[in-house]
Amino acid sequence: MKMVVAIIRPEKFDGVKAALAEKGIVGMTVTEVKGRGEQKGISLQFRGRSVPVDLIPKIKLEMVVDDPEVETVVATVRAHGRTGKFGDGRIIVMPVEAIAKVRTDETEVSGP
Amino acid sequence: MALDTGDTSFILICTALVMLMTPGVGLFYGGLVRRKNLISMFALSFVAFSVVTIQWFLFGYSLAFGTDVGGLIGSLEFFALTGVGMDGEGIPDLLFMAFQLVFAAVTLAIITSAVAERIRLSAFIVFGLLWTTLIYDPLAHWVWGGGWMSELGILDFAGGIVVHISAGFGALALALVIGRRVGFGQYSMDPHNIPMTLLGGALLWFGWFGFNAGSALAANGLAANAFVVTNISAAAGALAWMAASWIRGKPSSVGMISGAIAGLGAITPAAGFVGPLSAAIIGVISGLFCYYALLFRIRRGLDESLDAWAIHGVGGVWGTLAIGVFAVAGIGGISGLIEGNAGQLILQVIGAGAAIAYAFVGTYLLAKIVDLAMGLRVSEEEEYVGLDISQHGESVQV
Numbered sequence: 001m002k003m004v005v006a007i008i009r010p011e012k013f014d015g016v017k018a019a020l021a022e023k024g025i026v027g028m029t030v031t032e033v034k035g036r037g038e039q040k041g042i043s044l045q046f047r048g049r050s051v052p053v054d055l056i057p058k059i060k061l062e063m064v065v066d067d068p069e070v071e072t073v074v075a076t077v078r079a080h081g082r083t084g085k086f087g088d089g090r091i092i093v094m095p096v097e098a099i100a101k102v103r104t105d106e107t108e109v110s111g112p
Numbered sequence: 113m114a115l116d117t118g119d120t121s122f123i124l125i126c127t128a129l130v131m132l133m134t135p136g137v138g139l140f141y142g143g144l145v146r147r148k149n150l151i152s153m154f155a156l157s158f159v160a161f162s163v164v165t166i167q168w169f170l171f172g173y174s175l176a177f178g179t180d181v182g183g184l185i186g187s188l189e190f191f192a193l194t195g196v197g198m199d200g201e202g203i204p205d206l207l208f209m210a211f212q213l214v215f216a217a218v219t220l221a222i223i224t225s226a227v228a229e230r231i232r233l234s235a236f237i238v239f240g241l242l243w244t245t246l247i248y249d250p251l252a253h254w255v256w257g258g259g260w261m262s263e264l265g266i267l268d269f270a271g272g273i274v275v276h277i278s279a280g281f282g283a284l285a286l287a288l289v290i291g292r293r294v295g296f297g298q299y300s301m302d303p304h305n306i307p308m309t310l311l312g313g314a315l316l317w318f319g320w321f322g323f324n325a326g327s328a329l330a331a332n333g334l335a336a337n338a339f340v341v342t343n344i345s346a347a348a349g350a351l352a353w354m355a356a357s358w359i360r361g362k363p364s365s366v367g368m369i370s371g372a373i374a375g376l377g378a379i380t381p382a383a384g385f386v387g388p389l390s391a392a393i394i395g396v397i398s399g400l401f402c403y404y405a406l407l408f409r410i411r412r413g414l415d416e417s418l419d420a421w422a423i424h425g426v427g428g429v430w431g432t433l434a435i436g437v438f439a440v441a442g443i444g445g446i447s448g449l450i451e452g453n454a455g456q457l458i459l460q461v462i463g464a465g466a467a468i469a470y471a472f473v474g475t476y477l478l479a480k481i482v483d484l485a486m487g488l489r490v491s492e493e494e495e496y497v498g499l500d501i502s503q504h505g506e507s508v509q510v
Contacts (some may be wrong), residue, residue, distance in 0.1 A: 011299040042497055053497050057148070 001096040001110045004073045006061045007035065007089040008081040013059045019080040020063075023072050029062040039086045058089060064096055113201040120203045122331035123211055129322025130214040132315055134161045137221040140312030140373075141228060141418050143305040144366070148498025149229045150304070151506050156236060160220040163240045168213045169193055172244060176212065176252035183260035186253050202330055211326060212256075216248055219275045225420035226283035227290050227488070230495050233503045235488045239479065243282065247474045251278050251467060266463035267439075267446060267456070269338070270327035272381025272432040273467040280425020281468050282475035284416050289479035290488045292415035294495050306366055313369035317346055320376045324383040337443055338383035341391035342376065348395025349375020349402075349427075356403045367403070370423055374402035377427030382435045385444035394434045398427045429464050436460035 008016060010032070020028070034055040042053045065073055074091050082088055100107040138157030142150045164172070171191055178186030190196050196205045220240050227236065254261040255268045268274060293301070303309060324342040328335035353371025354363045378398035379391055386394065405422035416422070436457030439448035447453035482488055489495075494502035501507055 011295055014300050042493055053501055056497070 001064055001066055001099065001108070002070050003094045003096050004061075004063045004065060004070060004077075005092040005094065006063075006073075006077045006081070007033065007058050007091075008061070008077065009083065009088060010057055010059050012081045012083075013061075016061070016077055016080045019076050020073065023076055025063060025065060025069065025073055025076070027063060031060045031062075033058050033060045037087065037090070042087075056087060064099055115199060115204065116202045116330070119330040119332075120207060122335070123203050123207055123326055123329065126322035126326025127207065127211045127214055129319045130211070130218065130326065131161075131319075133218045133319035133323065134158075134214070134221045136312050136315030136319055137218060137224075138312065140309050140316060140369075141225060143307070143309030143312060144303045144418050145228050146301060146498070147304040147508055148500055150308075150500065150508050152233075152499030152503055153224065153228060155233075155504060156224040156231075157221040159233070159237060160224065160240055161217045163237055164217040164220055164244050165213060167241055167244050168216055169209070172216060172249050173209050173212065175245065175249040176216075177209075177257045180253070180258040183263060184253070185250055185259075186257050208329070211329075212252070215271055215275055215323070216244055216252070219248055219271075219279045220244055222275075222279035222420050222424055223283045223286060225418035226287040226416050228417040229293050229499060230290060230489050231499075232487060232490050233499075235482055235486050238486065239286075239482045239488070242478055242482065243475065246478060247278060247282060247471055248274070251470065255463070261463050261466070264459060264462070265456075266459050267385065267435050267444075268381045268432065268463070269384035269435075269444070270324045270380045272377070272428045272435075273463055276377045276380060276424040276428025277432065277464060277467040278471040280421045280423070280428055281471040283420035284414075284425065285472045285476035286479045287414065287416040287421075289476060289483055292413075293417065294492055296415045297413055303366060309366055310369055313372060317372055317376065320346070320380075324380055328384060334384055334444070337387075341383050341386060341388055342379050344388050344391040345375040345379035345395035345398070346372045347375070348392045349373070349378070349399035352396040352399030353403045356400055370406075370419070371399040371403065374398045374423050374427045377402075377424045378431035378434065381428065381431045382438065385435050385439040385446055385448075387438075387440055387443060390434075390438035390440075394431060394438065397434075398430050401430050402426050429468065432464040432467075433457065433460050 034057055036055055063073060070093055077091055096110055098107060098109045134157050138154040142153040145153050171188060174188050174190035175186045178189045181187055196209055198204050198206060252274045253259040255274050320342055321339055325335040325339040328338055350368045350372035353374060354368045357363055357367040375395035375398050378394050382394060402423050405426040406419050409416055409422050435448060437449045439446045439456060441447045441451060446456060449457050490502060
């Protein structure tokens with residue numbers, strides 16, 4: 001199992017969510033976050049005065065999926081989250097050791 | 113007629129009530145935009161109030177209510193309130209000036225609907241000054257200041273033509289010039305704070321009692337009639353819109369308060385001429401008309417963002433025509449179609465048509481000129497970051 005963390009533009013979130021659902025990826029945890037990448041945010045210019053906007057609002061999605069689904073998730077987020085401009089975000093894939101359900105005693109351990 | 117202290121105290125209170133409508137519009141609109149533009153939306157209403165206050169006392173009042181020049185505009189005899197004194201007929205002339213000022217201010221605030229989330233503050237200040245001077249002041253003069261509309265006998269009790277048609281159709285023209293928001297129609301631009309919108313709507317409803325009842329310019333029976341029909345029309349509009357939207361889905365609270373404002377906008381011109389039952393009919397029809405106008409706007413892909421046109425414009429037109437149908441001689445001294453006077457309806461059609469044409473074409477040209485001269489719109493990057501930060505350097509979140 002893998003944890004896919006995707007940090008995307010807030011206005012792209014609805015489209016990404018719908019596209020993932022179409023591929024059968026429904027479960028996710030969503031957080032409103034702020035961040036910056038290589039561009040260090042945006043700097044606006046006002047008649048010589050610069051107004052730095054350091055941290056820009058983003059949406060963070062966290063999804064735990066089986067290994068074969070990782071590629072689908074990454075491709076879908078890319079396809080529906082992209083504008084081609086700076087600030088489109090990142091996708092991070094991490095290994096998951098186990099997931100345990102709270103409602104039941106069920107525990108699923110990642111296979112080799 | 114000497115000064116009347118009862119009338120004076122009543123109009124003082126009404127003036128303060130109507131003032132509260134301008135920040136009310138700010139809250140109403142502020143809740144409907146995305147969070148990054150809340151401060152901007154609220155601030156635009158305060159800017160509108162401040163700009164119009166200065167414009168109005170310097171020359172706006174005189175252009176609207178000074179001695180008639182050719183039926184088109186007032187003279188500059190009251191420049192900087194020269195000769196506008198503490199005495200008057202019933203109420204002090206100064207108080208009448210102030211009462212009219214708060215109307216002009218809320219009208220400009222309503223227009224900010226068209227430019228939500230994308231206007232440059234500096235361009236709005238220039239546009240607002242020109243719009244109030246070149247569109248609002250002449251219309252106010254035509255209907256209320258002794259201009260050609262009042263000569264013909266076209267009626268507008270509290271501002272269906274002057275306030276709502278001018279703001280609604282002006283907003284439509286302005287939206288066409290400034291263009292759609294980036295991403296309009298592609299991704300969700302849902303309201304970020306509905307309770308704030310409801311609070312703004314509540315302040316509007318509250319202030320509207322001063323708006324309409326105060327337009328009797330005296331604490332008398334006509335004011336009481338205006339007060340009662342205003343409330344009935346608002347309630348009928350709220351329920352009608354809610355019912356119409358319920359059929360298509362859920363009865364949203366934003367729809368309900370929008371319906372109330374549609375009912376309020378429609379009864380405004382008619383409040384001094386129609387009775388309670390007519391007010392209920394006017395409100396119901398307004399709620400339905402304005403709701404379908406909103407659906408039409410969305411279908412056409414028009415980004416008149418917060419529906420000044422669908423609600424104020426369409427509601428104002430309907431109310432202006434409704435005078436010609438429902439007016440009762442026993443209330444305002446004028447009969448409508450139902451009492452057998454078709455002539456008034458024809459006059460109202462002329463008045464509404466002329467106001468639509470003047471407000472739409474005039475605002476379109478004015479917006480084009482301001483756009484060419486200084487640019488109405490922020491850059492795409494500023495729009496993305498939001499106007500709170502890009503225009504004011506402030507943010508809702510820490």
